[in-house]
Each structure stands twice: as C-alpha cells, then as structure tokens.
Amino acid sequence: MIVSGSLGQHIVPHVHDMCQVDTIFIFCNNQEWHKQWAKEWSKIKGVFTDIIPICEALKQAAHRCEQKSISISFVASNKKFDQLDPSFMYTQILKEILLQINFEDKHIKEFITYSREVFDENELKNVNQLQTAYKNNVPIWWYTSDAFLYRTLNWSLRLMDVDMIVRMGFFINDLHRDIQRLHSEQSDRRRSRKTFIVYRGQGLSKQDFTEMTKTNGGLLSFNNFLSTSKKHNVSLKFAQEAATNPDLVGILFVMSIDPTNSTIPFASVTDVSYFHTEHEILFSMHTIFRIEGIKPMKGNVHLYKVKLTLANDTDQNLRTLTDCIRQETFPDSKGWDRLGLLLIKMGQYNKAQEVYEVLLHQITHESDKAHIYHQIGSIKYNQGKYHEALTYYEKAFPSNHLSWAMSYNNIGLVFYEMGDYSKALLSHEKALAVKQQLLPSDHPDLTMSYNNIGLVYYKMGDYPKALSYYEKALAIQHQTLPSNHSDLGVSYNNVGSAYSNMGDYSKALSSHEKALAIKLQSLSSDHSDLAVSYNNIGLEYYNMHDYPKALSHFEKALAIKEQSLPSNHPSLSSTYNNVGLVYENMNNYAEAHSFYEQAVQIGQQSLPINHPDLKMYRKNLEIIQKKL
Numbered sequence: 221m222i223v224s225g226s227l228g229q230h231i232v233p234h235v236h237d238m239c240q241v242d243t244i245f246i247f248c249n250n251q252e253w254h255k256q257w258a259k260e261w262s263k264i265k266g267v268f269t270d271i272i273p274i275c276e277a278l279k280q281a282a283h284r285c286e287q288k289s290i291s292i293s294f295v296a297s298n299k300k301f302d303q304l305d306p307s308f309m310y311t312q313i314l315k316e317i318l319l320q321i322n323f324e325d326k327h328i329k330e331f332i333t334y335s336r337e338v339f340d341e342n343e344l345k346n347v348n349q350l351q352t353a354y355k356n357n358v359p360i361w362w363y364t365s366d367a368f369l370y371r372t373l374n375w376s377l378r379l380m381d382v383d384m385i386v387r388m389g390f391f392i393n394d395l396h397r398d399i400q401r402l403h404s405e406q407s408d409r410r411r412s413r414k415t416f417i418v419y420r421g422q423g424l425s426k427q428d429f430t431e432m433t434k435t436n437g438g439l440l441s442f443n444n445f446l447s448t449s450k451k452h453n454v455s456l457k458f459a460q461e462a463a464t465n466p467d468l469v470g471i472l473f474v475m476s477i478d479p480t481n482s483t484i485p486f487a488s489v490t491d492v493s494y495f496h497t498e499h500e501i502l503f504s505m506h507t508i509f510r511i512e513g514i515k516p517m518k519g520n521v522h523l524y525k526v527k528l529t530l531a532n533d534t535d536q537n538l539r540t541l542t543d544c545i546r547q548e549t550f551p552d553s554k555g556w557d558r559l560g561l562l563l564i565k566m567g568q569y570n571k572a573q574e575v576y577e578v579l580l581h582q583i584t585h586e587s588d589k590a591h592i593y594h595q596i597g598s599i600k601y602n603q604g605k606y607h608e609a610l611t612y613y614e615k616a617f618p619s620n621h622l623s624w625a626m627s628y629n630n631i632g633l634v635f636y637e638m639g640d641y642s643k644a645l646l647s648h649e650k651a652l653a654v655k656q657q658l659l660p661s662d663h664p665d666l667t668m669s670y671n672n673i674g675l676v677y678y679k680m681g682d683y684p685k686a687l688s689y690y691e692k693a694l695a696i697q698h699q700t701l702p703s704n705h706s707d708l709g710v711s712y713n714n715v716g717s718a719y720s721n722m723g724d725y726s727k728a729l730s731s732h733e734k735a736l737a738i739k740l741q742s743l744s745s746d747h748s749d750l751a752v753s754y755n756n757i758g759l760e761y762y763n764m765h766d767y768p769k770a771l772s773h774f775e776k777a778l779a780i781k782e783q784s785l786p787s788n789h790p791s792l793s794s795t796y797n798n799v800g801l802v803y804e805n806m807n808n809y810a811e812a813h814s815f816y817e818q819a820v821q822i823g824q825q826s827l828p829i830n831h832p833d834l835k836m837y838r839k840n841l842e843i844i845q846k847k848l
Contacts, residue, residue: 225254291443294435311443323390359395365494402487418448419455420473423462429469446503463523470523625654639831667693687718709738729760751780793822816841
C-alpha cells in the first residue's frame with residue numbers, strides 16, 4: 221500500500237493489522253515529520269519524498285512477497301500415503317509428467333495468445349517481450365527477472381491452478397532442463413564435492429509454522445522452483461523483515477546440501493540471473509528436505525532457524541512415498557495421455573478433454589482411438605453429460621475381454637445416471653460375468669462390479685440385495701487395501717445408505733462417519749467425494765429428526781458441490797432437495813420452497829423428463845406451494 225503522510229496517519233491504524241496488507245509506504249513532502257509516527261507501525265517500510273526510490277522499494281517488496289508465498293507441503297515421518305497433502309502428490313507427479321512431454325513452439329504461442337486474453341494491460345508489455353525474445357535469453361534469466369513468467373508460475377503452483385500449470389508446461393520443462401544443464405557443467409568444474417550450506421529467509425503463516433513444528437523430523441517440500449543464497453546475511457534480512465509482520469513468523473532455512481547424493485538438480489545462477497546480488501543457488505521444482513531442527517533465534521518468538529537436509533533416494537521414507545505416488549498415478553501411461561488421466565483424477569475435466577481431443581486428432585488408426593474415446597466418455601460422465609458419455613463409450617467398445625468388461629461397466633454407469641436401472645443392471649451383470657471368468661474370486665477389480673450392482677439394486681429399492689453386494693465389495697477391499705484407503709470410504713458410504721433404507725439409522729450413521737473419517741485423511745477439503753459423505757450423514761440426522769445437524773451437513777455438501785461441479789449437475793439438485801426437506805420439517809416453508817425450486821430447475825436441465833428423481837422434486841415443490 222502507498223499512502224500520503226497526512227492521510228496515512230488516519231488510515232494506517234485501521235488497515236495495519238489486516239492480513240491482506242503486507243507492506244506500507246508513505247509518500248510525502250515532509251519526510252522527517254512523518255518518520256516519527258511511522259515508527260509505531262511495523263508494516264511501514266519507508267517514508268519517501270521521491271517517486272523513483274519508492275518504485276524501487278515497491279519492486280523489492282513485491283519480490284519478497286513472491287519469495288515468502290511459495291507453496292510448501294509437510295509430511296510427518298509417521299504419515300501414511302493416504303494422508304498426504306494433495307499438493308505434495310500432484311506437484312511431484314505433474315512435474316514428472318511435464319518433463320516427459322516434448323513441447324513445441326506452438327505451445328509457447330498458445331500460452332502467449334492465452335496471456336493476451338487474461339492479463340491486463342500492465343502485463344502486455346511483458347507478454348510482447350516474451351513473444352519476441354523468449355529464445356534470446358536462457359529460461360533461468362526469465363524466471364529470475366521481474367517479469368510475469370515468474371509471478372504467474374509461482375501463483376499457479378501455490379494455488380494448484382492446474383490449467384495454468386499445464387499451459388506453462390513448456391516453461392517448467394525448459395527451466396528444469398536449464399538448471400540440469402548448469403548443474404552438470406558446474407559439477408564437472410567443482411573441485412570440492414563436500415557438503416555445503418545454503419540459506420533461505422522468508423515468512424510463514426502462523427498456520428504453516430504450526431504445521432511445520434508438528435512435522436519436525438519429517439519431510440518438507442518446496443513445490444515451486446526454489447531460490448536460495450550462499451550468503452547468510454542476505455537470507456537473514458528477509459527472515460527478519462518477515463518477522464516484523466504480525467501475521468507471519470520469520471524463518472531462516474539453513475539447508476545442508478550433499479552434492480554427491482542429490483537427485484534434484486540445482487545450480488549457481490549468479491552469472492545468468494536477472495539479479496546478480498544474492499549469490500543465488502536455484503533448485504528445480506518440488507525439492508524435498510528432511511527437517512532436522514527448529515529453534516528460535518536469540519529468544520525471538522517471531523524468528524526461527526530451521527535446519528534442513530536435502531533428501532535423496534537413500535531416504536527410505538521418501539522413496540516409499542515416491543513409489544506409492546507413482547503407482548497411484550498411472551505409471552503405465554506416458555506423456556500427454558498420463559497427463560490426461562491425472563487431470564481426470566484431479567477433477568480438471570475441461571483441461572483433460574482439451575488434452576484428449578488433441579491426441580484424438582493426432583491418431584490416424586481407428587483401432588488406436590478406443591482408449592481416447594473411453595477417457596472422453598469418462599470426462600462426460602463426470603460432468604453429468606450422460607448422453608454424450610454413452611456415445612463415446614459405445615465408440616470405445618474394444619475386442620479384448622477385460623476392456624470389454626470395462627465398457628459394459630461404463631455403459632451401465634450411464635444408464636444408471638439416466639434412471640434406466642434395468643438396462644444398467646444388465647450391463648453391470650455382463651461386466652461381472654466377464655471378470656469372474658478371467659479373474660480370481662478375490663481380485664480387486666471385482667469390487668467395482670459388486671458396488672455398481674449394489675447401487676442399481678439400491679435405486680430399485682431392493683436394499684437387502686444392495687447390502688449383500690456392497691458387503692462382497694467391502695470384504696475384498698479389506699483384504700487388498702490399506703485401512704484408510706479412499707475406496708473403503710466409498711464402500712462404507714454404500715453400506716450406510718443400505719442400512720438407512722432398511723431403517724437401521726444407527727448402523728447407517730456409523731458407516732457414513734467411518735467413510736468421512738477416511739476421506740478427510742486422503743482428500744482435499746473441497747473434493748466432491750467429501751460432499752457425498754456430508755450429504756449421507758445429513759440424511760441420517762434427518763431420519764433421526766435431528767434437523768439442525770442435518771442442515772449443517774447438507775450445507776457443507778452443497779458448498780463443495782457448488783464449488784466443484786457444473787451449475788447444472790444433477791447431484792446439485794439432489795442436495796437442494798435435501799436442504800428443502802429439512803427446512804420444510806423445521807416449518808420454514810419459504811426457504812423450503814426456494815430450495816425445492818432450485819432442485820426442479822437443475823433437474824429439468826440435466827435429467828430425462830421421466831426420471832424418478834425429477835418427479836420427486838416436482839412433487840415436493842407442489843406440496844410446499846400448498847403450504848405457503
């Protein structure tokens with residue numbers, strides 16, 4: 221924030237403690253006078269009478285903000301794979317995938333075109349410079365310059381904006397290769413192979429600092445490219461400045477680097493960096509350290525020294541985590557195809573469709589298109605576009621038997637969502653029959669068919685049969701999965717729903733709470749699967765006539781669905797209907813009418829006209845209209 225001296229005396233007391241305000245500069249005519257009152261406020265970093273030095277100070281402040289806002293993940297030494305922070309997993313695997321892809325000039329041009337559309341006029345000069353001079357400077361120069369590439373990449377990785385990360389994949393690839401090249405050259409010239417120390421000073425939010433103290437002895441991952449310095453005092457200054465901000469804790473990271481045992485490339489970039497003042501060592505994206513110790517500096521509770529050791533392949537904990545992440549993220553696929561599969565897993569359906577449509581145009585033989593049709597069908601299914609999904613699944617019908625079973629399964633899913641349960645059951649039974657011929661009786665692939673058949677029987681109102689199939693799936697999963705695997709959460713949800721409709725609400729609530737506990741450990745806070753559990757727990761409280769608790773859980777489900785699903789997704793109409801039911805039973809008929817109306821509106825857009833759920837929503841709306 222830049223404010224005049226006289227105005228600042230009135231404004232600063234009101235805005236100083238806002239977490240959105242990082243730094244304040246005073247621009248005035250009487251420097252000495254305003255310096256006196258400015259001393260009382262820690263976020264005021266300077267009093268200026270000339271525009272040039274204030275602009276320079278503003279640039280430095282912006283640079284510091286970027287430095288301290290990079291994404292960091294923490295992994296406790298006893299934390300299991302299913303409990304990992306999703307950003308830790310996804311940044312690692314996104315990097316691995318992007319480094320396998322051969323980017324071309326067209327990808328740079330596409331990014332520039334997109335940047336012109338989304339960035340304001342202040343950035344157009346930088347976009348134009350990128351277009352004309354990208355090949356004229358090494359990627360490290362672009363990253364360390366005060367240009368929008370640096371800010372946009374860090375912002376995207378911090379927020380896990382997957383769309384922008386993929387658009388910038390060419391630059392992530394180029395920058396990693398550039399660091400790798402320098403690392404190789406400098407390793408050949410380096411006389412000493414001894415361990416050395418680098419430093420990084422920055423601020424951490426109080427929440428992140430608390431998380432880090434709980435992780436002492438565990439792993440810490442910098443999910444961006446990591447800038448460090450060989451100069452202790454340079455980094456200490458950054459940490460001390462952060463410590464003056466009441467919203468932050470100043471951290472001096474002291475990092476021990478063994479060059480003989482490193483799996484992540486790093487390099488001295490002083491000679492090629494835009495800035496030449498920090499004796500900078502730049503590490504590639506997603507560098508992982510072991511936290512060796514956390515101590516306050518000179519008794520200052522706002523300033524800490526954190527000792528880190530660069531992790532490597534000999535770190536058994538890290539190697540186990542890395543292997544688990546790779547196994548969960550389609551290790552048999554490569555390049556763009558693996559990226560598409562990961563995007564579907566992350567719920568980034570529009571971006572995944574872009575990837576597969578490009579691949580579809582690159583393939584000339586129809587026999588090679590089955591896999592891509594199948595994936596686009598999955599995307600359409602997850603978006604609630606069931607007729608389109610059915611079209612793609614039918615195109616993907618292959619000849620080999622296990623894939624045949626998968627196509628039967630997917631067609632069954634589409635019929636299920638369209639409310640044609642007899643056809644859905646027939647398709648799922650065909651899928652199960654194929655699998656039972658080819659697989660052992662306890663094979664994990666059977667659980668999908670058991671669960672899906674159970675879901676159909678559930679919709680047809682045959683709850684004992686549904687429960688029977690759910691329990692078959694659960695029995696196999698208990699043999700083959702960790703106790704907190706997310707798939708177990710899905711099965712507990714299903715079992716709970718069956719018990720609920722059989723009138724055993726206590727068993728139903730217990731199952732749904734088990735499902736939620738598992739999902740909270742393994743999924744991000746806005747994942748759509750959490751909405752399913754919140755919705756189911758809400759239903760049990762509704763059945764037990766505890767309407768305030770029911771409403772609380774339905775609202776949690778609705779908040780996630782509104783954030784993660786298209787505005788006309790049929791799942792939204794179901795939750796709107798549930799909220800309406802609660803309000804109706806609380807005698808708040810006006811609110812109930814509003815939510816029933818939204819349920820009908822969305823149902824009319826997304827469901828067939830004779831779908832049983834849509835009929836129910838309309839009936840509820842008619843009933844509440846008579847009560848108003």
